[in-house]
Amino acid sequence: LFQHLLERLALDPKDNLTTLPCACFRGHLTLAKLLINYVFDLNEKCQTLGRTPPHFAVAADSEEIVEILLTAGADPNIKNNAGSTPLHWS
Secondary structure, three states: OOOHHHHHHHHOOHOOOHHHHHHHHHOOOOHHHHHHHHOOOOOOOOOOOOHHHHHHHHHOOHHHHHHHHHHHOOOOOOOOOOOOHHHOOO
């Protein structure tokens, strides 16, 4: 099941995105919930841009995923490499 979900996201290792940020960026609510429940790092930064899952969820205009991330303890004040927080984008 998990492999199927990863394939559905079409993750490319060259993107330096892990599963949770990618699910947030693509607006996959069900997968994001599953990954959050498996205690993925809610504040992990992607290597390239320094964005966290909340950055990606805000960029995807996914209010539901943003709410789930914040409820689960994600920090909306973490800055990306450009110095912006998810709050700057909302």
